[in-house]
Amino acid sequence: MNARMHVSGAHRSQEPDEGERLDVAVEVLGLLADRTRLALLRRLGEGEADVTTLAEACGAARPSVSQHLARLRLAGLVATRKEGRRVIYALRHGHLRNLVEEALSVADHQLGALPPHD
Numbered sequence: 001m002n003a004r005m006h007v008s009g010a011h012r013s014q015e016p017d018e019g020e021r022l023d024v025a026v027e028v029l030g031l032l033a034d035r036t037r038l039a040l041l042r043r044l045g046e047g048e049a050d051v052t053t054l055a056e057a058c059g060a061a062r063p064s065v066s067q068h069l070a071r072l073r074l075a076g077l078v079a080t081r082k083e084g085r086r087v088i089y090a091l092r093h094g095h096l097r098n099l100v101e102e103a104l105s106v107a108d109h110q111l112g113a114l115p116p117h118d
Contacts, residue, residue, distance in 0.1 A: 028077070028099075031072065032103065034068070036058055036064065037068050038103070039057070039058040040058055040065065040068055040069065041091065041100045042100050043057040044078060044090060044091045045097035045100055045101070047090075048089060048090035050089070051066055051087065069089055076092060077091070077096055078091060079091075079092050
């Protein structure tokens with residue numbers, strides 16, 4: 001079973017080994033290591049939204065946002081539901097919201113906007 005299957009939501013009855021966990025974490029962090037995807041996940045942390053709303057929030061073109069959302073959906077990081085003809089996106093779990101918030105907090109520290117702390 002490869003890391004992609006884990007990220008997409010496949011489960012096994014036993015706990016993954018440490019190497020597997022690290023592989024999946026690297027994949028998740030790799031997906032977040034893109035400005036547009038990080039902005040999308042930050043906005044989705046505020047609540048679900050459609051592609052048009054997300055494109056406006058991220059300042060990116062709608063086709064680009066759609067492609068990024070497709071990658072996040074295939075990786076199992078975002079969920080979708082239909083509302084009429086619109087597709088609504090949402091984070092799969094709060095861990096992603098926390099991860100994005102922590103990454104942005106680290107950035108604030110690096111930029112000197114926040115004092116160091118433990």
